[in-house]
Amino acid sequence: MSRFELDDTIAAIATPAGEGGIAVIRVSGPGVFDAVDPFFISHENKKLRDRSANTIHWGKFTDPSGLAVDQVLVSIFKAPQSYTGQDVIEISCHGGLAVTRKILGVLLEKGVRHAEPGEFTRRAFLAGKIDLTQAEAVLDLIRAKSDRSLEIAACQLSGSLSRAFKELKEKILRLLAHMEAYLDFPEEDLEVDVKAGMQKQFTEILEKIRSLLSGFERNARLREGIVVALAGKPNVGKSSIFNALLERDRAIVSELPHTTRDHLEEPLEIGGVYLRLRDTAGLISTPEHPLDKIGMDRTLETLQESYLILDVIDGSAPLDETDKHVLSQVPENKKKVILVNKSDLPLRIKMVELKAFAGKQPLIRLSAKTREGFKELEESITRLLERGAGSEGEQITRLRHQKALEATLDALLRAESSFRKKTSFEFITPDLHVALGSVKELIGEVYSEDLLDVIFSEFCIGK
Ligand SMILES: Nc1nc2c(ncn2[C@@H]2O[C@H](COP(=O)(O)OP(=O)(O)OP(=O)(O)O)[C@@H](O)[C@H]2O)c(=O)[nH]1
Ligand SMILES: [Mg+2]
Missing domain, CATH: 3.30.1360.120 (Probable tRNA modification gtpase trme; domain 1)
Structure with missing residues (x-):
């Protein structure tokens, strides 16, 4: 019971x-x-x-x-x-x-x-x-920490994602019915346009699933918060920029290098997106003090976890090998923006040198002291985060959706490959039934008590 x-x-x-x-x-x-x-x-x-x-x-x-x-x-x-x-x-x-x-x-x-x-x-x-997707949206709505995640949850609650899944189900059902109607036909008797029609149905369904899947990682990040790290050698002003973005004195700032030893994280909303901004310990090529070594290891971990890295250099001093070393530590696959800090002081780096240093990365001159350039920084972050944003309505938001869609995709790819090999339809339709079953689970047309336990145990009492 x-x-x-x-x-x-x-x-x-x-x-x-x-x-x-x-x-x-x-x-x-x-x-x-x-x-x-x-x-x-x-x-x-x-x-x-x-x-x-x-x-x-x-x-x-x-x-x-x-x-x-x-x-x-x-x-x-x-x-x-x-x-x-x-x-x-x-x-x-x-x-x-x-x-x-x-x-x-x-x-x-x-x-x-x-x-x-x-x-x-x-x-x-x-x-x-x-x-089920609407029930999940209730939880996302309660937990939303930014305008963007709120918009996505509200759309999902109004049923937009359910509609997308139901359309997918209808499409698979139609293809299945189409194939079952021709089960008794020998392959060679099938008319060319019937086969072309089925191929078109396969292509449409596969495209739909792929487009739903592509937004997943981005949405998971939106919900959990996007990690943005400030990195650079000691004393370039990372903590000062961190404080200026938060508009309060959260991190200790001093003229001594290695002031920051451990990373700090604070929530921040920019362009309606929930960010987890991190200040880090300065990176150098060869740390001597054991505490510097520990701090730097933490910084490297943070760089791995980040979606966007703000690489800070001090514009009031010449570029040196340590600046280049820091940039080389930033993982290749991360989004980067180069911040040339201390613009209130005279620039001591040549423009050509700066451009060569930045390469294709956006480069912004700013001052944590006067806040010059901060508007440009916020606009640049917003642009980077907006890239790849799809319509809110059809965004999948959970691992459960991803797993079920991947299972649907696998079954459909098997079915399509058999179809291309001119396999008899009776051996193709079982895979279409598997695909259909996964989509039904997605919507919650079929479910187990265990699945409901997992979904609803995340809720608060009283919801
Ligand atoms: N003139 C000027 N000084 C700045 C600016 N930003 C930071 N500073 C000064 O630079 C020094 C180092 O600043 P921090 O913010 O502690 O630098 P950091 O990169 O966090 O340094 P570590 O934590 O040691 O790695 C401090 O004396 C700041 O006052 C700026 O925009 N203009
Ligand atoms: Mg610091």
Whole structure:
């Protein structure tokens, strides 16, 4: 028997723990009125059960002895017009720890079960109110840390990704039906345009899957935060730029080299994108002090983890071998921008030399002291991050989507290759069924309890 019986009535505090203006206790299930009515007293003395759906009522919530716990507003939703598709009551009370716990406690004593994380949304899924990708979008929406990830989650919640997956399913179904209709035809009797039509269907489906897959890595980065590192030799002003971008004195700055020993990370939003900006220990060719060696190893790790590296040099001093050494440590596959810092001081590097140093990398002169050039830096970062952005609607956001789409792609590639080899259709259609099965899992048309456990365990309690 599942832990998630729908006959149970469940309750949880839906707002964060702590003090606040209000807090909400959410109750869902067939027994909501039996659970709440005995403790809710409105001045008209009417039972909540007898009120119309989608109405809000003011009154007192009492404990079993009749003692008032709080003045509350109670919202009533009746099945199936509610978030979970069941009868739902939401009790808005004052946002204090004791009051919320007391109200929840009274309900639990009355036989209501404390909801598991994400159980309300799980019920919404089981009631067919939303599909799996929409349930995942609920979580992404709650966790969104930037405008971009919010846009993607909101689009997904409105069903745009589900539509893309459903279209894919329809396309595979059509191809399968097409092939099954010709199962009894010998290969040589098939008309040329029938075969050309099938090939076209294969090509379209494969293109669609590949385009969905290509956006994945980028989206995962958008959600988790894009790591951007400041790197360079000691004393060029990395920590000063770090502070200037954050607009506060987060990192220690001093005229002594090797001030920064360990990397620091802070969140930052630029161009609507959530970044994890890292300051690092300065890199030199041959560290002597053991602490410098440890700091530099950490910097090299950070460079590996970064999506974008801001390579800082000091424009007020000639370029030297250490600057070149730093650049050579930056992994080839990373996006780079060269920052020529201290533009408030006279430039001591020749332009030709600078251009040769930067190569194809964008080069920006700036000053952490006066903030000259920072607007250009932010625009340059935004441009680099926007490259490759697709439409928000059809962006896959999870490893689960990627794995299921890859399984679909594998099965379709096998089917297409057999088709090209003129294999009899009866040996091709099983692969198309496999592809179809993976897409159905993606949408949640077929699912296992284990899969639901994995998805909903990430949610907070009360959602
Ligand atoms: N004039 C001027 N001085 C700057 C600028 N940026 C940094 N400095 C100075 O350069 C020195 C080193 O700055 P930091 O920000 O500590 O340099 P860093 O690259 O983090 O150095 P390490 O942590 O030791 O690797 C400090 O004395 C800063 O005040 C700038 O834009 N203009
Ligand atoms: Mg520093």
